[in-house]
Amino acid sequence: MRIPTQTDVRTAFDNGLPELAPPRRVVVIGAGVAGLATAYELARRGTEVTVLEAADRAGGRARTLREPFADGLYAEAGAMTVSPHCHYTLHYIRELGVDLAPSDLLDTTFSYYLRGRFATPDGTSLARLGLSLNPAEEGMDVAQLMDTYVQSLCRELQPDLDAANWEVTERLALYDRRSVAEVLRDRGASEAAIGLLDPFFLEMRGGDLQSASALSWLRYESSGHSMIKAGTSWSKIKGGTDRLPAAFADRLKGHIHYRSSVVRVQQDDDGARVTAAAQGGLRTFEADRVVVTVPFSAIRHIDFSDARLSRAKSAAMRQLRYASVVRVYLQMRRQFWKGFRVSISTDLPIRWIRDATPDQAGPRKIVECMMTGQRARAVAAMSEEERLRFTLDHLETFLPGANEHFETGTSVVWDRAPHIEGAYILPEPHHAELMPAVRAPEGRIHFAGEHTSFEPNGGAMTFAFESAARALLELGLAEATAQP
Ligand SMILES: Cc1cc2nc3c(=O)[nH]c(=O)nc-3n(C[C@H](O)[C@H](O)[C@H](O)COP(=O)(O)OP(=O)(O)OC[C@H]3O[C@@H](n4cnc5c(N)ncnc54)[C@H](O)[C@@H]3O)c2cc1C
Structure with missing residues (x-):
């Protein structure tokens, strides 16, 4: 079977997956x-499709928290923005009749709270913090630092970096062997400047610039998905991200088995078998093909010993790393801070604070703190009560009144989320070498999910959808190859 390229997938998808002759x-x-997208497309084409889901709801990391909040307030646990470059997400949003609204993530009132003082990202304001910037960096605003250290390098590496079916050319491979922090330092960035840029990289690296592959980061930063290039063009799903998986699930009602945790996948020359643990005990499903979308962070709970997996796939399953993310949500009786929409990056352990409900009807508010990397792992070790208290106490230092106005709260520790066990892939040096094995099909078993994306930094719904389109294409191609 010919393995489809990223361009093959895009072309086929935009033409309605014409090659598909599903099993x-x-x-x-x-x-x-x-x-969900895989099953939706297969069901529409008459395939007998069964979805086995360990949780009692659809959506996985496209999850909106509606409890324990009052007044119908909600906050996003996982996916929250859709950029204009999220081609596949936008397709399904249109197709399923889900509404979009402007994103409130990239707020013009973004500020830093560092060394006990507030500053905006502009050069004069940053200079007042007395950071140990090097002389060339003095007076630069964050956009200039970004251009000097990041965008200039992206420009140098064009056109290899932006190629449609990108290959890791020799000059790109050099960057896949180094971490983001190493490359920034080589370019002359001070530790203070790296610290200022860090909030803009949160999304992809789990805050761990020391261990993320520079190539993965550059590919992302040179693309339209880059946070720094986003301007005000990002959107979100109106009413909560969970509306998108809910729209799929609605169309797949008879096909999804909830609370069905797959424990074993087998294949031989005649077919494949998938065994799930459900309330009534173990149940085995026969199939011509299987599509596994389980994140590799949680895949060790499935026994593949009779699945004829290649050594490369088994190694990729063990080696793929995931970012640690903790999000803490604090419901406040009212907006007790004055004047500005809270969106603050701080050097305190709670790291990033935002008003998660700027466009939801008041007077109550949810303040969210997002921690990544080592900070996330440290708070993950606390009890829920300790985590809320820890967050509130730090918040109080720069938003006085937090304790007094706090009503209730909750948190999501992605490393401990059942059946997911990580936020999104954390591409480490040499990640590009691992990618082909992560997505390669193994006989009758195909792999989809954000981690199998063509993009090294695939932590977005659009890449999960793209992977579904690729798996569908493989199914069509595989079937075509198998026919006499
Ligand atoms: C904090 C955070 C912020 C994010 N922000 C954004 C954003 O702003 N925009 C964006 O587009 N994306 C964002 N993402 C990424 C996006 O949420 C994911 O890329 C996408 O939802 C992944 O979808 P998936 O189907 O690949 O995996 P998942 O959503 O993880 O789905 C896998 C499913 O498999 C199930 N499962 C696991 N094991 C088993 C088993 N043994 N048996 C049966 N079922 C099993 C799980 O329960 C889960 O439902 C964010 C993610 C996080 C965590």
Whole structure:
């Protein structure tokens, strides 16, 4: 079977997956957006498709928290923005009739709280903090620092970096062997400047610039997905991200088995078998093909010993790392801070604070703190009560009144989220070498999900959808190859 390229997938998808001649019976493991899109497309084409989902709801990391909040307030636990470059997400949003609203993530009132003082990202304001910037950096605003250290390098590496079916050329490979922090330092960035840029990289690296592959980061930063290039063009799903998986699930009602945790996948020359643990005990499903969308962070709970997996796939399953993210949500009786929409990056352990409900009807508010990397792992070790208290106490130091106005709260520790166990892939040096094995099909078993994306930094719904389109194409191609 010819392995489809990223361009093949895009072309086929935009033409309605014309090559697809799907097999008769397919089992999809996981009802996150990748599994849902795979099943949706197969069901529409008459395939007998069964989705096995360990949780009692669809959506996986496309999850909106509606409890324990009052007045119908909600906050996003996982995915929250859609950029104009999220081609596949936008397709399904349109197709399923889900509404978009402007994103409130990239706020013009973004500020830093460092060394006990507030500053805006502009050069004069930053200079007042007395950071140990090097002489060339003095007076630069964050956009200039970004251009000097990041965008200039992206320009140097064009056109290799932006190629459609990108290959890791020799000069790109050099960057896949180094971490983001190493490359920034080589370019002359001071530790203080790296610290200022860090909030803009949160999304992809789990805050761990020391261990993320520079190549993965550069590919992302040179793309339209880059946070720094986003301007005000980002959107969010109106009413909560969970509306998108809910729209799929609505169309797949008879196909999804909830609370069905897959424990074993087998294949031989005649077919594949998937065994799930459900309330009534173990149940085995026969299939011509299986699509596994389980994140590799949680895949060790499935026994693949009779699945004829290659050594490269087994190694990739063990080696792929995931970012640690903790999000803490504090419901406040009212907006007790004055004047500005809270969106603050701080050097305190709670790291990033924002008003998660700027466009939801008041007077109550949810203040969210997002921690990544080592900070996330440290708060993950606390009890829920300790975590809320820890967050509130730090918040109080620069938003006085936090304790007094706090009513209730909750948190999501992605490393401990059942059946997911990580936020999104954390591409480490040499990640590009691992990627082909992560997504390669193994006989009758295909792999989808954000981690199998063509993009090294695939932590977005659109890449999960793209992976579903790729798996569908593989199914069509595989079937075509198998026919006499
Ligand atoms: C903090 C955070 C912020 C994010 N922000 C954004 C954003 O702003 N925009 C954006 O587009 N994306 C964002 N993402 C990424 C996006 O949420 C994911 O890329 C996408 O939802 C992944 O979908 P998936 O189907 O690949 O995996 P998942 O959503 O993880 O789905 C996998 C499913 O498999 C199920 N499963 C696992 N094991 C088993 C088993 N043994 N048996 C049966 N079922 C099983 C799980 O329960 C889960 O439902 C964010 C993610 C996080 C965590």
